[in-house]
Amino acid sequence: MKLAGWGNFPRMSCRVATLGAADEAQSWLDQPPMIARGLGRSYGDAALQPNLTLLTRRLDHILAFDPVTGLLSCEAGVTLETILDVFLPRGWLPPVSPGTKFVTLGGMVAADVHGKNHHKAGSFGGHVRSLRLMLADGRVVECGPDVEPELFWATIGGMGLTGLILSVSFHLLPVHTAFIRSEVLCAPNLEAAFDAFEASAGWTYTVAWIDCLTGGRNLGRCLLTRGELAEPDELPPGLLPRRKRPKRVPVDLPNWVLNRWSMRAFNTLYYNMAPAKPRPAIMDLDSFFYPLDALLEWNRIYGRNGFTQYQCVLPKPAGREGLRHLLATIQKSGFGSFLAVLKLFGGHAGGCLSFPMEGYTLALDFPVRPPTLALLHELDAIVADHAGRLYLAKDARTTPGMLRKGYPRLVGFQHIRDQWGATGRMQSLLAERLDL
Amino acid sequence: MKPVVLLLGATSDMGRAVARAYAAQGHPLHLAARDAARLALDAEDLRLRSGVDVWTHPFDVLAEDAASIMTGLAPPPSIVICFVGMMGTDPQLIMRTNYTGPAMVLEAAADFLQRQGGGVLVGVSSVAGDRGRAGNYVYGSAKAGLTAYLSGLRARLHGSKVRVVTVKPGFVHTRMTEGMDLPKALTAQPDEVARAIMEALEQGRDVVYVRPVWRLIMTIIRLLPEPVFKRLRI
Numbered sequence: 022m023k024l025a026g027w028g029n030f031p032r033m034s035c036r037v038a039t040l041g042a043a044d045e046a047q048s049w050l051d052q053p054p055m056i057a058r059g060l061g062r063s064y065g066d067a068a069l070q071p072n073l074t075l076l077t078r079r080l081d082h083i084l085a086f087d088p089v090t091g092l093l094s095c096e097a098g099v100t101l102e103t104i105l106d107v108f109l110p111r112g113w114l115p116p117v118s119p120g121t122k123f124v125t126l127g128g129m130v131a132a133d134v135h136g137k138n139h140h141k142a143g144s145f146g147g148h149v150r151s152l153r154l155m156l157a158d159g160r161v162v163e164c165g166p167d168v169e170p171e172l173f174w175a176t177i178g179g180m181g182l183t184g185l186i187l188s189v190s191f192h193l194l195p196v197h198t199a200f201i202r203s204e205v206l207c208a209p210n211l212e213a214a215f216d217a218f219e220a221s222a223g224w225t226y227t228v229a230w231i232d233c234l235t236g237g238r239n240l241g242r243c244l245l246t247r248g249e250l251a252e253p254d255e256l257p258p259g260l261l262p263r264r265k266r267p268k269r270v271p272v273d274l275p276n277w278v279l280n281r282w283s284m285r286a287f288n289t290l291y292y293n294m295a296p297a298k299p300r301p302a303i304m305d306l307d308s309f310f311y312p313l314d315a316l317l318e319w320n321r322i323y324g325r326n327g328f329t330q331y332q333c334v335l336p337k338p339a340g341r342e343g344l345r346h347l348l349a350t351i352q353k354s355g356f357g358s359f360l361a362v363l364k365l366f367g368g369h370a371g372g373c374l375s376f377p378m379e380g381y382t383l384a385l386d387f388p389v390r391p392p393t394l395a396l397l398h399e400l401d402a403i404v405a406d407h408a409g410r411l412y413l414a415k416d417a418r419t420t421p422g423m424l425r426k427g428y429p430r431l432v433g434f435q436h437i438r439d440q441w442g443a444t445g446r447m448q449s450l451l452a453e454r455l456d457l
Numbered sequence: 458m459k460p461v462v463l464l465l466g467a468t469s470d471m472g473r474a475v476a477r478a479y480a481a482q483g484h485p486l487h488l489a490a491r492d493a494a495r496l497a498l499d500a501e502d503l504r505l506r507s508g509v510d511v512w513t514h515p516f517d518v519l520a521e522d523a524a525s526i527m528t529g530l531a532p533p534p535s536i537v538i539c540f541v542g543m544m545g546t547d548p549q550l551i552m553r554t555n556y557t558g559p560a561m562v563l564e565a566a567a568d569f570l571q572r573q574g575g576g577v578l579v580g581v582s583s584v585a586g587d588r589g590r591a592g593n594y595v596y597g598s599a600k601a602g603l604t605a606y607l608s609g610l611r612a613r614l615h616g617s618k619v620r621v622v623t624v625k626p627g628f629v630h631t632r633m634t635e636g637m638d639l640p641k642a643l644t645a646q647p648d649e650v651a652r653a654i655m656e657a658l659e660q661g662r663d664v665v666y667v668r669p670v671w672r673l674i675m676t677i678i679r680l681l682p683e684p685v686f687k688r689l690r691i
């Protein structure tokens with residue numbers, strides 16, 4: 022079966038097995054290397070293994086819920102969409118949510134995903150109470166912050182390389198409405214954007230769209246959105262949660278659709294919609310958290326060659342200077358995408374390979390073509406110079422050296438994998454590419 | 458209370474999708490299947506998702522007393538849907554699992570619904586039963602038997618308060634078709650099957666093709682003269 026990540030690059034023929042139950046996984050363990058795959062929303066090769074890719078779509082049972090504490094246990098193939106559908110109407114929200122709800126809990130744990138509230142709540146792994154993990158030898162172990170903590174913190178953010186996550190227990194957050202009170206700030210350049218983030222540190226959710234095409238005085242101009250969960254008395258009367266039918270992008274669009282001119286047009290449009298002064302608005306959660314989900318399969322607008330997302334984080338002190346350097350390089354190249362996101366992470370600890378660290382993270386898409394790949398190499402050097410690192414869930418092309426520079430706990434991670442028998446057995450294409 | 462639904466072969470991919478769809482609308486459910494552990498997981502999942510009552514029952518369509526599933530169900534169901542079926546290599550097993558087994562149980566279910574004064578009976582058959590093809594004629598013939606059985610049963614119960622619905626899913630992305638290279642436009646997802654079944658029940662349809670294009674395809678395939686058809690090897 023032909024499989025690819027969300028970026029459609031690389032695309033590979035993979036042997037697959039759909040696991041219907043935990044014990045079915047055991048019968049495949051004698052055929053390594055293998056890797057787990059959720060909804061394939063990682064962009065690159067993290068959930069690909071030509072020899073054997075284990076699909077978790079049928080491990081989709083909700084196992085238990087405590088309506089007093091909000092502790093929820095689900096099998097790893099349960100999607101964020103399901104959790105929202107089932108629990109939001111009852112007043113419970115997942116504590117951390119990536120920019121799409123089409124992800125599985127397994128994927129959320131394995132990538133230790135972050136959301137717009139990272140500076141307040143940290144990444145998803147910090148909210149996990151326990152995991153059930155199937156090791157490469159078929160043993161099933163329970164782990165958590167207090168039980169086998171080393172294995173636990175290697176699995177949080179471990180990109181599936183320690184074993185197959187069978188189930189996840191984590192805390193939901195009580196909420197009073199399914200709405201967000203939000204406002205948008207305009208920052209005319211990068212310096213203003215940094216200030217806007219600092220000034221918004223008290224807000225629960227913050228994120229900025231950043232223009233990667235305009236240089237000079239307006240280099241790094243941003244639209245910063247900040248939001249709070251709305252209380253019932255803040256809602257205009259008669260507001261009901263809307264359910265919009267998602268549109269589907271029907272076919273692979275030709276590659277030229279995404280040339281720099283169409284991207285520039287998109288950016289102009291976006292900025293023209295920005296209000297001059299922040300005007301508070303009430304939005305439903307879907308529009309606030311998952312604006313892109315309304316366009317199903319939007320990744321196909323990049324055409325058949327696919328695209329890659331470059332997401333890096335730079336530590337706060339050196340980050341401002343580094344970010345300016347990155348943006349100037351991207352702007353000069355003219356390859357930048359319309360989808361560029363800037364966010365300030367908080368200083369919460371994560372797993373051995375968790376991506377977030379205190380500082381600024383930048384994410385933008387590039388069509389896969391030789392000149393853009395060369396540019397990304399240049400960007401790698403800038404990121405490394407500023408002690409930053411790349412997000413593995415988005416990566417399809419970086420090098421083992423770059424990975425080692427960015428992740429000081431990698432040696433410990435590999436040691437834990439050895440110890441639990443995962444090395445070479447739980448092995449994605451990404452792991453092979455990066456010498457893990 | 459919403460009508461109670463009994464699902465036979467409830468742990469099938471289609472059955473699970475239908476169970477979730479009915480539970481979401483508040484229908485209490487009886488789930489019958491042979492794998493007790495998976496059944497228990499499914500039942501708890503449905504309770505947590507929708508807060509409905511769910512009861513589980515061990516059920517093997519090949520068992521001598523398979524039809525006894527219809528005795529003692531409380532509360533009594535008024536919608537009965539049978540998903541049981543299999544593909545494979547053992548012809549006898551295929552015939553019994555797709556035809557004689559389900560037909561015997563559906564017969565008992567029809568009597569049960571009639572005694573109760575009404576209800577709906579749904580049998581999941583297959584487009585494969587519309588014409589015997591070289592590739593899967595044993596399976597096809599068993600489904601043909603089930604289709605004919607359902608058609609006759611519908612005629613017999615016409616005028617009573619019991620309705621009979623035949624579902625021909627076409628290709629569906631499930632465990633049964635795992636690893637097959639199915640054409641995307643002709644292949645439905647299990648929740649599409651669920652929607653089609655619920656719609657058919659509302660609209661009072663007799664025979665349902667989940668994706669309508671299948672009705673056209675099978676009409677053409679059925680119309681091909683045998684001397685032509687046998688050469689096609691489709």
Ligand SMILES: Cc1cc2nc3c(=O)[nH]c(=O)nc-3n(C[C@H](O)[C@H](O)[C@H](O)COP(=O)(O)OP(=O)(O)OC[C@H]3O[C@@H](n4cnc5c(N)ncnc54)[C@H](O)[C@@H]3O)c2cc1C
Pocket residue numbers: 027056057058059060061062063064067068077097098118119120121123124125126127128129131132133134135136179180181182184185186187313414415449
């Ligand atoms: C539009 C869009 C927006 C996004 N926004 C964000 C964001 O804001 N923040 C963020 O952090 N990420 C974001 N992501 C990335 C996404 O959240 C992660 O890649 C996530 O891991 C995808 O989950 P998945 O179920 O699709 O996993 P997959 O892509 O299928 O797999 C991802 C990794 O998880 C592993 N894995 C999956 N299931 C299991 C399991 N059961 N056991 C062990 N390992 C497993 C895989 O081996 C692989 O290494 C975004 C992605 C998209 C497409």
Ligand SMILES: NC(=O)c1ccc[n+]([C@@H]2O[C@H](COP(=O)([O-])OP(=O)(O)OC[C@H]3O[C@@H](n4cnc5c(N)ncnc54)[C@H](OP(=O)(O)O)[C@@H]3O)[C@@H](O)[C@H]2O)c1
Pocket residue numbers: 466467468469470471472490491492516517518519540541542543544554581582583584625626627628629630631632633634
């Ligand atoms: N998928 C398709 O493309 C397709 C197309 C046309 C028709 N169909 C029909 O649709 C129905 C549902 O199939 P599916 O696609 O959802 O695949 P599935 O998940 O494999 O469903 C088949 C079900 O039949 C059950 N079963 C088999 N033998 C049984 C027995 N002796 N006693 C009790 N239950 C038994 C299985 O039980 P376990 O769960 O215990 O294994 C399973 O739940 C089948 O009748 C199939 O023939 C499927």
